[in-house]
Amino acid sequence: MEIKRKLYSELKEHLSKKEISIIVGPRQVGKTTIMTELYNELNKKGEKVVFLNLDFEPDKVHFESQQSLLNKIKLEIGNSGYVFIDEIQRKENAGLFLKGIYDLNLPYKFVVSGSGSLELKEKIREALTGRKRIFKLYPVDFWEFVRYKTEYKYKTKLRDFFDVEKEKVVLLLNEYLSFGGYPRVILEENLDEKLKVINEIFGSYIDKDVIGLLNIDRPDAFNMLIKILASQTGKLINYSTLASHIGISTITLKKYLFFAEKTFIIQSLLPFHRNSIKELTKSKTVYFYDLGLRNFANNSFDYIVNLNNIGFLFQNLIKQLLEEQIKWKPYKLNFWRTSDKAEVDFVLNASTSVIPVEVKYMQSKKLTVKRSLRNFIKRYSPEKAFVINLNTTGKIRIDNTIVKFLPYYKLYSESLIR
Numbered sequence: 001m002e003i004k005r006k007l008y009s010e011l012k013e014h015l016s017k018k019e020i021s022i023i024v025g026p027r028q029v030g031k032t033t034i035m036t037e038l039y040n041e042l043n044k045k046g047e048k049v050v051f052l053n054l055d056f057e058p059d060k061v062h063f064e065s066q067q068s069l070l071n072k073i074k075l076e077i078g079n080s081g082y083v084f085i086d087e088i089q090r091k092e093n094a095g096l097f098l099k100g101i102y103d104l105n106l107p108y109k110f111v112v113s114g115s116g117s118l119e120l121k122e123k124i125r126e127a128l129t130g131r132k133r134i135f136k137l138y139p140v141d142f143w144e145f146v147r148y149k150t151e152y153k154y155k156t157k158l159r160d161f162f163d164v165e166k167e168k169v170v171l172l173l174n175e176y177l178s179f180g181g182y183p184r185v186i187l188e189e190n191l192d193e194k195l196k197v198i199n200e201i202f203g204s205y206i207d208k209d210v211i212g213l214l215n216i217d218r219p220d221a222f223n224m225l226i227k228i229l230a231s232q233t234g235k236l237i238n239y240s241t242l243a244s245h246i247g248i249s250t251i252t253l254k255k256y257l258f259f260a261e262k263t264f265i266i267q268s269l270l271p272f273h274r275n276s277i278k279e280l281t282k283s284k285t286v287y288f289y290d291l292g293l294r295n296f297a298n299n300s301f302d303y304i305v306n307l308n309n310i311g312f313l314f315q316n317l318i319k320q321l322l323e324e325q326i327k328w329k330p331y332k333l334n335f336w337r338t339s340d341k342a343e344v345d346f347v348l349n350a351s352t353s354v355i356p357v358e359v360k361y362m363q364s365k366k367l368t369v370k371r372s373l374r375n376f377i378k379r380y381s382p383e384k385a386f387v388i389n390l391n392t393t394g395k396i397r398i399d400n401t402i403v404k405f406l407p408y409y410k411l412y413s414e415s416l417i418r
Contacts, residue, residue: 003148003183007137008034012041014133015082015109020102022088022124023113025137026264026289027209028201030183031113034137035084038111048081054090063091066100073108080107088124089114089213095127102131115209115263138264139181139290141324142317143412146172148186162409166391169409177313178304180292191302198296209263221248222256229266229286230298233312234345236283236337237268257286264289269319272334272347272354274380285335287316314361314408315345318388321411322346322357331417342372348417354382355416360389367394367405377401386416 007023011034014021023031035051042049050073052059062072073083088094098110125134140148147155149172154161162169179185179194182201188194206223210216224246229237243253260266268284288294291313295301304310322333331350337343348355356376358369369387377385377398385403388411395404406414 001148001151002033003030003140003144003186004152005030005034005137005140005144007135008037011038011111011135014135015042015111017133018109020098020110020112020128020132022128022132022134023111023137024134024264025115026139027115027205028182028184029137029139031115031137032086033183035086035111035113039082039084042082048077049084050076050081051084051086053086055087060090063097066097070101070106082109082111085110085112087114088112095124098124099127099131102128115213139292140183140186141181141320142173142176145176145181145186149175159409159413162407162412174304174310177291177310177317178295178302180290180295182290182292185292194292195296195301198292198301202293202296205263205265210259214259214263216256216259218248218252221246221252222259225253225256226260226265227297227299229260230288230294233287233294234285234315235312236285238283265293267319269333269335269346272336272349283337287319289320291316311361315359318357318359318408318411319346321408322348322416325411325416329417336376338375342375344373344376347376350417354380356380356382356385357416358385358387360387363390364392367392367396367403369396369398369403373403374398377403 011021011023015038023035025031032053039049039051052062052072054060054063062069073081077083088098091097094114098112101108102110124132143158146158146161146169150161179198182198184197184201185194188197206219210222211219216222225242228242228245237257239250239253243250246253248256257266257268261268266286266288268286270284292301294313294316295304300309304313319333326333326348331348334347334349335343335345336347336356344356345359346357348357356373358373373385373387376382381399382401385398385401387403387405388408389405391407392405393407393410395402397403406416
């Protein structure tokens with residue numbers, strides 16, 4: 001049984017648009033698979049389609065020039081049709097290369113994909129302004145994971161499943177927090193095989209992206225950085241201390257952090273502030289795109305048992321779910337911390353409103369709000385605030401703010417910002 005990805009329908013809908021569809025994301029999250037599925041569906045319908053892969057030497061020769069590629073396309077599908085190009089980051093100056101072809105206004109629809117390299121993320125974005133739409137494919141998210149694990153029996157009743165099958169949901173949550181969302185890891189049932197797969201994924205990332213594409217001169221230091229960050233998920237980064245521990249300069253550290261973000265390993269969050277001198281405005285927090293990769297880097301790739309560790313993993317998961325909620329909406333995701341140690345895990349930040357979100361990995365019937373969230377409410381008077389937890393539902397009022405307690409699985413069907 002295959003893992004169905006939500007992005008598939010978005011890509012399928014965009015096939016009718018002239019813009020180039022560009023799929024970006026980490027290695028081995030299923031970009032080639034999703035393109036192959038689209039290719040096969042079009043082929044079954046009798047559409048003219050061609051699939052080229054820059055990792056495949058016989059295909060690579062056709063990318064020596066724009067005319068060479070057009071000759072190959074015309075040979076395969078004639079004067080119109082769909083062109084799929086995988087691993088586009090292998091082509092030097094890929095953005096300008098595609099721009100020149102696009103501007104010929106030929107009746108070809110291009111769907112291309114590539115791993116998270118700076119060439120793909122920056123130069124293609126700039127060169128193809130107004131000519132492309134970027135689709136980001138990440139590791140399988142929690143909702144996709146649950147649908148797959150329940151064999152799609154509840155695809156229209158997932159909310160009811162969460163409400164009724166609470167013990168099964170806890171098991172699924174712990175499995176996802178432990179092993180993450182790389183498709184090959186999910187598909188393996190044996191722990192040893194999962195470990196071998198995640199080891200190969202991490203090694204491939206270091207060899208192909210870090211060394212092969214980014215030409216980092218100290219891959220050992222970069223590797224150490226990822227491992228240290230894995231142990232500090234959700235915590236403030238101290239640049240000078242971290243750089244000293246690894247044995248690199250602060251400038252190099254910041255460059256490596258930039259590379260790690262652009263290759264979809266980590267995501268940093270900036271602090272929320274309203275020009276208050278007491279708030280920390282320079283330090284960032286770091287989260288991982290995939291929890292399994294984070295656990296592997298932290299030497300804890302196993303079923304999670306440490307409650308302190310699982311708390312930060314749960315926080316990382318909620319970060320992912322919040323990112324999904326604000327997708328295509330005018331909100332940024334921040335955190336809030338002050339010099340006197342007050343902190344709120346996340347702040348949904350728009351120009352006219354803010355929504356603080358506190359995360360608690362705990363089962364409790366009590367509606368308790370900690371001091372830091374109360375301080376935020378007192379300072380900024382938000383209309384509403386949320387405490388995301390395992391199973392508690394309810395709400396209380398603090399001054400003019402409604403604080404809602406929401407089980408994490410309600411984020412599937414309930415928006416925090418409407």
